[in-house]
Amino acid sequence: MLSPALHRQVFGDVCDKLDREAVQKSVQHLKEQKLWGHTTTSLPEVDFELPPLLGCDLDEHFAELGRRYSKDYRLAAEVLSSNPLPRQPPHWNFAPGWTKYTNDGKEAVEVDYPTKRR
Structure with a gap:
């Protein structure tokens, strides 16, 4: 899980409502694995400043990163595919x-x- 500070940076101040059915399914799965009710180790919260998102959410952010880093290769492939073969x-x-x-x-x-x- 993300610390509250990282959660705010990634998802903003949006508070999603819990899907009761999804929670019940998760609890059932944990019970089947004999994990429900057991304590777990916790790591200290990590807090650092993330770079700004390139878009309005993580999906758009990583799609834009992909476009930026693959742009030169895509353009080269377009040039290659648009020229007739010798x-x-x-x-x-x-x-x-x-x-x-x-x-x-x-x-x-x-x-x-x-x-x-x-």
């Missing part, structure tokens, strides 16, 4: 090192390293 060369060069093929697939050129494209 023609397959009639013969493959099996020499060691890097080989560059022309877009028409007719010529193979040995190169020191792949050219960087932006």
